[in-house]
Amino acid sequence: AKADGRGTYRFFETGMDARAQARRLLEMDLRAALQRDEFQVYYQPIRDVASGRVVAFEALLRWHHPQRGLIAPISFIPLAEETGLIVQLGEFVLRSACTDAATWPDDVDVAVNLSPVQFKSPHLITSVTEALTASGLDARRLELEITESVLLQNGEATLTTLHELRAMGVRISLDDFGTGYSSLSYLRSFPFDKIKIDRSFVSELATREDSMAIIRAVTGLGRSLGIITTAEGVENDVQLELLRREGCTQAQGYLFSKPRPASDVAMMLDRPRLR
């Protein structure tokens, strides 16, 4: 980038330097955190809208930093992806999620988020197979959540991997649906088991007619294609009622529970609402 004056340029350089330094620190911290076992998988219940039953839990990664406390994934996943550390982190999440889910009632599934970077690693199928074998979890109880950026970056190879996972019995969900550019074409390129409607549409459900129209269209699409629809970020009863009316299959959000540690799963199964 060009700068108009010397001062501006130097300021810019210093800024870059500080950022690069912060990045290096965070990267060192991330590597150490893996060694020191500072990561933990939290779980958030997903309920069947019609029956209210908990049908699955989504695994969501947390970092217990010794100085900074509990850190949400938004603050470290991007760097973990850039540095490739996400592959190790992702394996940790897969192993933990399968091991935990193996202790749950067997009509309760577990959903694990996969980063696009994990698809570039040749080990993905092996990691999934190992997590299933080590835990003894039935492959049909594992759902993998991917965003359309996965399909965008590496079309053919990704499709092959997805079909392989499918053949093992694992189910595949399309996460954050509606936030990308050409979501509809992805539904034609791969037979997804589930569509997760992005939180942004759900949060505006009661206040914006266009959000309502989009939810109606997606649930209708799901019905005609035989794909389960899950609404993310359901925070109140008005939203839940509107989703029920549109025939949305599943709902997930703070209305039911925030993500919590594995030790709280029994409690989340027992109580319909927990905040």
Ligand code: C2E
């Ligand atoms: P996501 O997959 O879309 O996950 C849903 C996010 O929405 C979670 O944030 C969850 O805590 C939050 N959420 C759930 N219900 C509500 C609600 O009612 N209201 C609001 N405001 N938020 C709600 P979280 O745990 O901070 O995760 C953020 C993102 O980080 C995830 O978005 C996912 O993209 C990524 N992520 C989390 N864990 C993993 C992981 O193990 N691997 C990978 N690759 N990515 C992960």
Ligand code: CA
């Ligand atoms: Ca997700």
Ligand code: CA
């Ligand atoms: Ca999502």
Ligand code: CA
């Ligand atoms: Ca999201």
